[in-house]
Amino acid sequence: MSILIYAESAEGKFKKVAFELASYAKKVAESLGSTVTAITFNITDASELSKYGVDKVLKVNDSKLANFSAKAYADAIQQAAKKEDAKLVLLSSTTDSAYLSSLVAVSLDAGFASNVVGLPVSTSPFQVKRNAFSNKAFNITEISTDVKVLGLAKNSFGIVASSSNLTEEDYAPSINDADFAIKIESTEKVSGKIAIADADIVVSGGRGLKGPENWGLIEDLAAALGAATACSKPVSDLGWRPHGEHVGQTGKPVASNLYIAVGISGAIQHIAGINSSKVKVVINSDPEAPFFKVADYGVVGDAFEIVPQLIEKIKAFKAQ
Amino acid sequence: MKILVCISHVPDTTSKINFTNNESEFDTNGVQFVINPNDEYGLTRAIWFQEQQGATVTVVNVGGPETEPTLRKALAIGANDAIRVNASPTDGFFVAKQLAEVIKSGGYDIVLAGKESLDYNGGMVPGMIAALTDFNFVNSCTELTIEGTAVKAVREIDGGKENISTALPLIIGGQKGLVEEKDLKIPNMRGIMTARSKPLTVVEPVAANNNTKAVKFEKPAAKSAVKLVAADNLDELINLLHNEAKVI
Numbered sequence: 105m106s107i108l109i110y111a112e113s114a115e116g117k118f119k120k121v122a123f124e125l126a127s128y129a130k131k132v133a134e135s136l137g138s139t140v141t142a143i144t145f146n147i148t149d150a151s152e153l154s155k156y157g158v159d160k161v162l163k164v165n166d167s168k169l170a171n172f173s174a175k176a177y178a179d180a181i182q183q184a185a186k187k188e189d190a191k192l193v194l195l196s197s198t199t200d201s202a203y204l205s206s207l208v209a210v211s212l213d214a215g216f217a218s219n220v221v222g223l224p225v226s227t228s229p230f231q232v233k234r235n236a237f238s239n240k241a242f243n244i245t246e247i248s249t250d251v252k253v254l255g256l257a258k259n260s261f262g263i264v265a266s267s268s269n270l271t272e273e274d275y276a277p278s279i280n281d282a283d284f285a286i287k288i289e290s291t292e293k294v295s296g297k298i299a300i301a302d303a304d305i306v307v308s309g310g311r312g313l314k315g316p317e318n319w320g321l322i323e324d325l326a327a328a329l330g331a332a333t334a335c336s337k338p339v340s341d342l343g344w345r346p347h348g349e350h351v352g353q354t355g356k357p358v359a360s361n362l363y364i365a366v367g368i369s370g371a372i373q374h375i376a377g378i379n380s381s382k383v384k385v386v387i388n389s390d391p392e393a394p395f396f397k398v399a400d401y402g403v404v405g406d407a408f409e410i411v412p413q414l415i416e417k418i419k420a421f422k423a424q
Numbered sequence: 425m426k427i428l429v430c431i432s433h434v435p436d437t438t439s440k441i442n443f444t445n446n447e448s449e450f451d452t453n454g455v456q457f458v459i460n461p462n463d464e465y466g467l468t469r470a471i472w473f474q475e476q477q478g479a480t481v482t483v484v485n486v487g488g489p490e491t492e493p494t495l496r497k498a499l500a501i502g503a504n505d506a507i508r509v510n511a512s513p514t515d516g517f518f519v520a521k522q523l524a525e526v527i528k529s530g531g532y533d534i535v536l537a538g539k540e541s542l543d544y545n546g547g548m549v550p551g552m553i554a555a556l557t558d559f560n561f562v563n564s565c566t567e568l569t570i571e572g573t574a575v576k577a578v579r580e581i582d583g584g585k586e587n588i589s590t591a592l593p594l595i596i597g598g599q600k601g602l603v604e605e606k607d608l609k610i611p612n613m614r615g616i617m618t619a620r621s622k623p624l625t626v627v628e629p630v631a632a633n634n635n636t637k638a639v640k641f642e643k644p645a646a647k648s649a650v651k652l653v654a655a656d657n658l659d660e661l662i663n664l665l666h667n668e669a670k671v672i
Contacts, residue, residue, distance in 0.1 A: 237450075290586075292585050
């Protein structure tokens with residue numbers, strides 16, 4: 105018996121979430137006296153996984169799987185789980201992993217808990233802590249099936265180095281042509297920008313910016329920090345910024361290391377969406393803004409005066 | 425075209441979240457319930473297909489009698505009829521089994537469900553009903569058009585979007601973007617009146633496993649007070665972020 109993880113990659117390179125998932129799996133494997141097997145798609149050199157405690161990797165190299173396909177990938181993962189007799193299958197919480205996780209769970213007759221935020225609370229019965237009520241609460245979920253699938257919330261465990269002897273094995277699951285009924289016609293990625301989901305730092309603007317013409321302030325601050333940009337719901341509803349940048353309860357969730365809110369009052373729905381971020385900074389002219397109640401650091405004042413100064417100071421700091 | 429819209433009955437997004445019965449149950453006291461926002465985007469898109477392309481729209485919910493006002497609201501917005509599966513929605517797989525049964529017996533071409541509900545945030549029901557029905561499945565869907573049986577959809581991906589073509593029958597995990605915020609419908613008096621006489625059928629659940637159960641809830645630990653930095657002392661902010669928080 106081993107623990108199976110899906111080590112996500114893009115363009116032949118592992119994503120950071122893959123290393124976080126491996127770190128988590130290693131820790132769970134230690135408590136269960138088990139080993140960690142990873143499945144990868146179109147990765148030539150998987151040796152990086154040996155830094156995070158993975159014992160074995162099943163490498164699927166198939167040109168049909170060059171693009172992500174939820175059904176085909178899920179099919180490969182469930183076959184690998186059966187081959188390895190995995191009782192625990194661990195997935196990330198990226199858009200792609202969230203897409204395939206329930207397909208994997210159903211095909212393995214496995215109970216599934218998503219948004220898991222820590223090591224199992226108990227392994228018998230098997231209980232995990234997960235985010236619920238849009239980060240306003242946690243819930244302890246018990247999984248009663250023999251095989252279990254967990255989706256690990258991003259940035260909830262961290263990356264922990266642990267070297268291992270990695271065995272690499274080429275693996276060719278049988279993939280059905282019917283798995284490709286969803287055809288990708290084209291992909292549009294915002295070039296030159298950091299995706300909110302991948303960002304360690306997110307700089308976000310609200311209605312306090314007064315108009316789309318002032319958005320350069322947010323972008324310049326983000327550029328100085330190497331951060332992604334985001335916005336509050338009113339800003340995307342007003343059309344100042346695209347929907348894809350809206351973070352909050354009905355927008356994208358943010359679980360970054362640092363979240364900087366500029367001119368965002370901090371409605372409960374906004375806070376729910378960004379509350380998984382480790383450190384929160386608010387810059388707002390209204391000292392009564394609710395965001396100050398949830399932030400770690402705050403500056404009361406006019407964003408139009410503070411942000412340009414902050415940009416210069418960060419640039420000077422980075423230049424040191 | 426027969427459309428089924430899956431509706432979760434969830435606390436309003438502004439609700440304070442509390443628990444009762446030794447922290448084992450959500451405290452519904454004083455909580456206003458609404459159509460799950462991710463489902464409402466799908467419902468509104470479904471009504472567009474009804475108005476523009478002659479589709480019929482059925483809404484379905486797995487829940488007790490207390491969820492009927494939420495289904496009536498969906499009827500007031502414009503759905504043709506409603507189904508309530510009379511069971512407590514305690515596990516995603518159990519709920520998916522009930523919905524798959526409704527889908528199979530109703531002969532639907534397209535099923536719109538929110539990509540996740542804002543109460544348990546399981547995010548698993550759309551994928552599970554796709555696995556149980558073998559319909560095509562697009563998750564995190566932000567745009568959807570249908571011509572005959574041909575489907576064009578846009579899926580949100582990390583850092584961009586994917587343009588997809590596929591065919592009916594189809595399950596959609598919907599989210600913001602499916603319709604513009606301004607197109608969300610508030611029921612008018614006429615809608616509310618007609619909703620009263622639209623059919624709401626109650627069906628009993630089929631046997632299905634509960635693979636998981638929520639045993640306990642916790643609220644996040646109270647936060648320490650914000651550290652305020654004077655606007656003319658931004659060096660201190662950089663110092664704190666670097667040396668104390670260690671995030672830059």
